[in-house]
Amino acid sequence: MKVEELYQEIILDHYRSKHHSGLREPYQAEVQHVNPTCGDEVRLRVHLVGDTVSDVSYESVGCSISQASTSVMADLVIGHDVAHGLGLYEEFLTMMQGKGQIEPNEERLEDGIAFAGVAKFPARVKCALIGWSAFRDAIIQARAQ
Amino acid sequence: MSLDGGPEYPVTTDLSDVAPGSLALVEEPIAFDVEAIRADFPILERTVGGTPLIYLDSANSSQKPRVVVEAVEDHYLNHNANVARAMHMLGAEATEAFEGARAQLAQFIGAHRSEEVVFTKNASEALNLCAYTLGASLRPGDEIVISVMEHHSNIVPWQLLAQRTGAVLRWFDVTDEGRLDLDKAVAEGLLNERTKIVSIAYVSNVLGTINPISQIAALGHAVGATVVVDASQAVPQLAVNMADLGADLVAFTGHKMVGPTGIGVLWGRYELLAALPPFLGGGEMIEVVTMAGSTYAPPPHRFEAGTPPIAQAVGLSAAAQYLSVIGMNQITAHEREITGYALEGLQSLPGVTVLGPNELVDRGGAVSFTLTAADQQPIHPHDVSHLLDSRGIAVRAGHHCARPLHERFGVQSSTRASFYLYTTRAEIDALIESLDYTIAFFGRLR
Numbered sequence: 202m203k204v205e206e207l208y209q210e211i212i213l214d215h216y217r218s219k220h221h222s223g224l225r226e227p228y229q230a231e232v233q234h235v236n237p238t239c240g241d242e243v244r245l246r247v248h249l250v251g252d253t254v255s256d257v258s259y260e261s262v263g264c265s266i267s268q269a270s271t272s273v274m275a276d277l278v279i280g281h282d283v284a285h286g287l288g289l290y291e292e293f294l295t296m297m298q299g300k301g302q303i304e305p306n307e308e309r310l311e312d313g314i315a316f317a318g319v320a321k322f323p324a325r326v327k328c329a330l331i332g333w334s335a336f337r338d339a340i341i342q343a344r345a346q
Numbered sequence: 347m348s349l350d351g352g353p354e355y356p357v358t359t360d361l362s363d364v365a366p367g368s369l370a371l372v373e374e375p376i377a378f379d380v381e382a383i384r385a386d387f388p389i390l391e392r393t394v395g396g397t398p399l400i401y402l403d404s405a406n407s408s409q410k411p412r413v414v415v416e417a418v419e420d421h422y423l424n425h426n427a428n429v430a431r432a433m434h435m436l437g438a439e440a441t442e443a444f445e446g447a448r449a450q451l452a453q454f455i456g457a458h459r460s461e462e463v464v465f466t467k468n469a470s471e472a473l474n475l476c477a478y479t480l481g482a483s484l485r486p487g488d489e490i491v492i493s494v495m496e497h498h499s500n501i502v503p504w505q506l507l508a509q510r511t512g513a514v515l516r517w518f519d520v521t522d523e524g525r526l527d528l529d530k531a532v533a534e535g536l537l538n539e540r541t542k543i544v545s546i547a548y549v550s551n552v553l554g555t556i557n558p559i560s561q562i563a564a565l566g567h568a569v570g571a572t573v574v575v576d577a578s579q580a581v582p583q584l585a586v587n588m589a590d591l592g593a594d595l596v597a598f599t600g601h602k603m604v605g606p607t608g609i610g611v612l613w614g615r616y617e618l619l620a621a622l623p624p625f626l627g628g629g630e631m632i633e634v635v636t637m638a639g640s641t642y643a644p645p646p647h648r649f650e651a652g653t654p655p656i657a658q659a660v661g662l663s664a665a666a667q668y669l670s671v672i673g674m675n676q677i678t679a680h681e682r683e684i685t686g687y688a689l690e691g692l693q694s695l696p697g698v699t700v701l702g703p704n705e706l707v708d709r710g711g712a713v714s715f716t717l718t719a720a721d722q723q724p725i726h727p728h729d730v731s732h733l734l735d736s737r738g739i740a741v742r743a744g745h746h747c748a749r750p751l752h753e754r755f756g757v758q759s760s761t762r763a764s765f766y767l768y769t770t771r772a773e774i775d776a777l778i779e780s781l782d783y784t785i786a787f788f789g790r791l792r
Binding site: 240263 | 723727728
């Protein structure tokens with residue numbers, strides 16, 4: 202796979218205008234995740250109403266892959282069950298660890314399937330996961346309260 | 347070329363019995379031939395997906411000439427044993443090789459005596475050694491002065507020391523051009539009677555700035571401070587003479603100067619080293635150990651607890667020898683020429699902003715920059731480096747272990763190209779062409 206193919210329109214669109222970006226109130230948990238090797242940083246908040254993820258808001262700096270992936274994640278989890286969001290996290294993680302051998306489920310991951318190619322570039326897997334890991338971490342903290 | 351007498355350069359085979367200073371005799375001016383030098387580095391023949399490798403990340407870690415790898419191999423295959431404690435033939439050979447490497451390094455950096463050379467595992471350990479041992483006499487309210495352009499390895503050890511002792515950490519700012527802001531420091535009274543330690547990089551790993559070490563050392567000494575220098579980016583590129591530099595302690599690393607990983611050097615004025623307490627405890631660094639207490643070996647062994655990096659020292663010695671034979675002045679000149687050519691090329695590209703000095707005055711061979719597409723959208727360094735990598739070009743992307751400096755310049759990260767004795771103009775041309783392509787690629791898709 203050529204690296205140019207990695208940068209699909211979907212990824213660059215999300216990078217250009219990140220969905221759900223910005224920190225909002227109310228929130229139950231806020232986490233900060235960094236990738237010390239390249240300096241990507243995300244501060245992310247979640248707000249739960251019952252079992253529903255009512256909001257995910259974030260402030261982040263980083264490469265196109267990390268920014269677009271966080272944007273896609275927010276699209277996919279807001280307004281859904283916590284269990285659904287955590288399930289998608291597992292699916293996305295499996296895809297990213299699959300070295301490009303795993304056929305993603307488009308019905309569930311939607312724009313997230315654009316990142317299937319990233320799994321072929323080990324150095325970029327962390328980029329694609331940073332927002333998702335922050336989301337999972339924030340959910341765990343919010344639930345612990 | 348080879349160190350046992352290749353056709354290109356006059357060399358001596360064994361420097362262990364060469365008197366200090368006499369290395370200059372074999373350093374006859376010879377034409378600097380970058381193609382002949384490249385032939386010494388087998389890794390430069392590699393390709394990336396069919397295109398030749400273009401390695402522009404030497405400030406991160408340099409490549410190794412065959413002679414260095416062979417010196418390490420020869421040591422392991424023919425002379426390996428522990429040093430200073432094995433009373434047999436191989437033990438004697440290993441000890442001679444290790445101490446011979448120390449003498450070679452001392453000569454390379456212009457130390458007065460080889461006991462001023464302490465082997466560590468890297469520059470970070472050398473700087474931690476400084477912080478730990480100098481810190482033993484710090485009191486609350488004492489001040490430590492660093493700069494905002496330091497590598498994390500010359501920031502964090504001092505932060506830890508300040509936390510342990512109640513000392514205050516202060517720092518030089520930089521000007522927008524990327525020079526140490528000495529005027530501001532004077533106006534602020536940065537150096538004063540409370541200053542006990544000043545620790546500054548000789549050459550910035552991000553900006554390439556060469557700092558006026560002798561001037562800073564004089565300022566530090568005027569207030570009675572000990573002056574530490576992080577010379578990790580300087581020793582590979584510049585002829586550094588410790589006796590003239592004016593500093594008290596100087597750290598650098600082997601792997602950036604065509605030597606092996608796993609070895610660094612701390613040079614110190616002997617009287618100072620002799621007055622410092624031990625750093626790590628263990629074998630090798632002691633004189634007499636009883637259950638009630640111990641006495642310690644004199645420098646340098648006081649600071650070398652445990653089995654040291656023996657084979658790495660042998661490799662580093664071969665590296666110093668290799669650089670000496672080519673001539674540090676010629677390496678500096680080549681680095682300047684290539685850096686100037688790269689700065690010219692980068693400034694010809696719309697959308698490139700160079701961090702640090704734009705001109706070749708007091709400037710080393712690391713060039714960091716940011717990139718924006720035609721629509722003014724920034725192109726993230728991680729995306730830049732990935733696209734360059736796919737075209738065979740290795741650069742570094744991120745904050746280069748200097749996050750505070752990036753913050754100072756208002757950028758989250760940058761792309762860095764860095765050069766060395768084997769870098770060619772054609773490689774710079776390829777970099778510029780690929781950056782042009784990168785700008786177009788990210789601009790077009792938007």
